[in-house]
Amino acid sequence: MLWRIDPAGDDALYAQLVAQVHLAVARGELAAGDRLPAARELAGSLDLNVHTVLKAYQRLRDEGLIELRRGRGAVVTARAEADLPPVERALAALVRAARAANLSAETTAVLVREAMNR
């Protein structure tokens, strides 16, 4: 998969990594059983610290998207292949509406989090 990380962006680096994996799974670029690069390797190629990558991996594990095993690495779970395409479509629609309303990324994200917690 392709990794696009923006060190100058508003999002935390580890959060960008997490989102990239979600996108890749939603697009079918990552399937259950596929393996992510080793943390040290990915950190090296993206010029990030190992801990930053591991924080992303650990969050992905907490979300049930991947499994982590020493010696084996990070493997995409079957659960991850759940209906993410519908999420992608809804996401695109929201982005369009939010842009039309001139909302910032931060504001839109907060609106989503509050709506989810309701």
Place this chain on the structure above:
Amino acid sequence: MLWRIDPAGDDALYAQLVAQVHLAVARGELAAGDRLPAARELAGSLDLNVHTVLKAYQRLRDEGLIELRRGRGAVVTARAEADLPPVERALAALVRAARAANLSAETTAVLVREAMNR
């Protein structure tokens, strides 16, 4: 309107204020021409600093949701009433899809922020 701020939440306080106003407008609790509390007053009742409230008000102004005038305060614009309902609909659709896919509020929020910044 009702203000629900969580100092221990993941979101910045000013961002929560911004989201609250969006929700109030979308729900019809705030209409064009309505006035928000004075910054010093709201800060006092919510036990926040004036600058935190003002940062929220200024972001709302940047988004075209309110107008700010010295001596008069913060007034909801007509544009706010027109642009927010579509956002609310898209928001509801996303929440449904995200719940169906078992995504957490945090994950969904990050996905939105990433999608907005692309």
Place this chain on the structure above:
DNA sequence: CACTTGTTATAGTTGAGATAGAACAAGTAA
């Protein structure tokens, strides 16, 4: 005019994020 309210400036505190280096533990593979 007195008063309200947003604007601007300066400064200190706090916590999350990121970096760095090192040792440790569990699994893989020859």
Place this chain on the structure above:
DNA sequence: TTACTTGTTCTATCTCAACTATAACAAGTG
């Protein structure tokens, strides 16, 4: 077994956005 891979844990440091605190200033209200 042995060598290697890879995640886990720990300590420490640095930076920056968010928040707080005070205070003066400017524009509009009544």
